[in-house]
Amino acid sequence: MNRRENLKLLFTGSLASGLFMTGCGPEAPKEIAHAPTIGEGTKWGRTPEEMMRNAELKAEVFFREDEMKKLNYLVDVIIPKDDVSGSATEAGVPDFIEFIVKDMPYYQTPMRGGLMWLDTQAEDRFGKPFMEASEDQRIEIIDDIAYPDKAKPEMSRGVSFFNTLRDLTSTGFFTSPEGFKDLDYKGNRPNVWDGVPDEVMAKHGFKLEEKYIPLYMNPDTRSTLAQWDDEGNLIG
């Protein structure tokens, strides 16, 4: 089921066809579109300048082919496929990193330099570039830079590169459709908030404050027009 169908389902379910009857007094009740419409537009409020900048950045190429190959390997070491969701490359993380280093140029030298640093390490240790080293040899280098609290001081450049790469890989993965599936993310769709589910309240030992219970937004009356008495008490 795609997102559009998903939303349609929600509307026909909890949100009563997306239309609510509202109105009071002598005026005839009027139907108002209460729930949002979701189009497939791509403009999303971009100014002409923003559209131009995004297009320019997309047209540029930063990582060379050999760098991209290394990046593909590394992001999957950081976020591999497991029984919950796919890998970083399956989620398109390298393309995201390619865009973000162009959008935020301060990443460019640390990333390019860090990828080179892996080669110099592999040359010094094994006499060949990183990607030509064996899997065990590569992991040996990664283990030396992946744990900041345990890493040797002489590894600090590699540590800081790997921290950056871990950040970008994690954020790229968990902001992708694959990542949302992994997190079982349930938001960003029209709904009616009626508080923390009872079982969750119970699990953490929370109760709502008695005095507020009659005041809280009530899903059953949320579609009727608000009215107050002169003292500001809500009566409708």
Added chain:
Amino acid sequence: MSFQIKSPGEAYDVIIVGSGAGGGMASKILSEAGFSVAVVEAGGDFDPAKEEDRTQLRFPWESPRRGASTQNRPFGDFDAAIGGWDIDGEPYTKNDGTEFDWFRSRMVGGRTNHWGRISLRFGPNDFKRKNIDGLGDNWPIGYEDLKPYYDRVDKLIGVFGSKEGIYNEPDGFFLPPPKPRLHELFIKKGADKVNIPVMPSRLSILTKPINNERGACFFCNQCNRACQAYADFSAGTCLVKPAMKKGKVDLYTHAMVRKVTTNDKGMATGVSYISKVDMKEYKLKSRVVVLGASACESARIMLNSKSKVHPDGLSNGSGMIGRYLHDSTGSDRMGFIPDLVDRQKYNEDGVGGMHVYTPWWLDNSKLDFARGYHIEYWGGMSMPSYGFGFGMDTIRKHIKDEFGNPGPAGGYGAGLKKDIRRYFGSMVGMSGRGESIPRYENYCEIDNNTVDKYGIPVLKFNYTWSDQEIKQAKHMQDTFEEVLTNAGAVLFGEKAGPDSKYGLHAPGRIIHEVGTTRMGDDPKTSVVNSNCQAHECKNLFVVDGGPFVSQADKNPTWTILALAWRTSDYIVSELKKKNI
């Protein structure tokens, strides 16, 4: 964004500069009274109900930078407000050793397209601070003058909240508040232990409809992206557009006002603006000019409107325009709640902001600083965007596995992936937003050496924090630590100390700047009178934050709206009496 330039015809009754909270309110009240109105806006048209302007309900991957901020959208790629602290071609300068960051939104609705919808009335004390602590000045009006207007604003625009009966946090006509989120209950638990109140927040978001033109909230937590159902307040959707539908209102977009024009008696005759479309200058004429361009922009326009009668700027005989500029203070802290690791997943979006907050709760006479602050809370399962998953090199060691063993700092692989998954939704943070002391020494003025790309002289800022604000920020940091620790949270990062002024943000960063055209009964020490009418130019009014004598420990928007309504009523009465 469509370009909209209407050809100027006859003189208008009123020209309003700016379409934010103040300008929007003036456009509605004045047009409903039957007057012809021109609204002159420096940015483009904007209507979140149009599919082409919609950023709401989009997923992070619809942005190539996954919602990260950009120069023109410092609050992220999906934020509705276009502009920011740094706009190409529209510079501002600062005196050495001082700081001020000026946030602008160039679009219909202005900065109301972004804000947090926190809608707090100023209380009786907030108008008379000098009586309490001897600092700054009293307002020439009091809460009782604004109360009827706050009431009307509540009903016209809608705000949820709870009646609490707290003297300096006046209640209003509230819509039902939403129930708290889980992390907010943890906060409440922590705050209860140290006797800090946590109560339903007061946000201008419709939890019930208030009229047939606007929908009600559907709980996507994205008010800052602007609501296509118009279920939150922004000046464009709730004031300017309805005014245009009903009354004689012309909207001029992409029109950068250079000055208010005046006649040889010094009265305002209209405005002169540069069209951003063809870079040519145009003039509009009117009986009355209303400035609602924002505290600093309106001050800039008045200072740039020099003439023989007004040699130092329009209605600036006192030299007070630009003086007493002040922004709210701000300091923040975050942490993570181990009890929330591995939490059950459900849609926790709620409204576009916190469901609970803390109003100022202490007595300053027992403290070493003069003014208070409120606390805003955030966290939980809000939608991941750029930045989510960062920092595992320091955070991961706090995430314990099922046997209670802490994870390694950093790392990689299936274990890292699992820990980020388990950690999602366990973050919590708090932000203090407080009142600063308005001071003559903090000001903006015209920079004689710099113009923007429209050839208009720019503002130069001179602003420093005093010990009052720094001590207040220290108090915030102590409070944050106390509440978070008692809520069972692990604090992130080092506690902000004296080198960073206790995390105190630079002035301008909280975007509550006010005071540049302050009101007063004495024309020697103020720019406008208690009706926001310029002392030296009877047909010029200011309806933004400029006339504020002091900012409270509250967000200014609700007071801007109430004041603008009151000023508009006065303009209607003066026009009808032919006094202006």
